[in-house]
Amino acid sequence: MKFILHRDPDNRSQKIPYPALQISQLADANELTIQADAGSILVSRDDITARQALTTIRHLYEVVDSLMEQLVDATKEISSDLGGIHDPLEDVDDDVLDDLLSSGADPDGLRMLLAMEEDDD
Incomplete structure (x- = not known):
């Protein structure tokens, strides 16, 4: 289940909503493990069982699928907004481009180099 936590960044006493702890079956846990990285936090039991680990992995796959979908949609949206912008490639x-790409050239890097040259002109 997904919760949206509306918060005041100036308030430093943040709490995990109790219903979220109940649904995740963490409300009765004495210790929790928190893994944090830029943009996300994963909270789990410190003494996670094999079944809970498998359930968490399945849930993480669902989250990954959702994030991938968001990124795909964002790239499609931004590319449709670029309709009037000239692509230097x-x-x-076509044969030269195919040879460059098959040799390992990065198309975005090549695009950037050509755009920089266009700016210099």
Whole structure:
């Protein structure tokens, strides 16, 4: 289940909503493990069982799928907004471009190099 926590960043006494702890079956846990990274926090039992680990992994896969979907949608949206912007790779011969890409050239890097040259002109 997904919760939206509306919060005041100036308030330093943040709490996990009790209903979230109940649904996650963490309300009765004496110790919790918190794993934090930029943009996310994972809270789990310190003494997680094999079944709980498997359930958590399944849930993380669902979260990954949702994040991937969000990123795919964002890339499609931004690319549709670029409709009027010229792509410098359109000027490169298709055979030359194919050879460069098959040799390991990064298309975004090549695009950036050509755009920088266009700016210099």
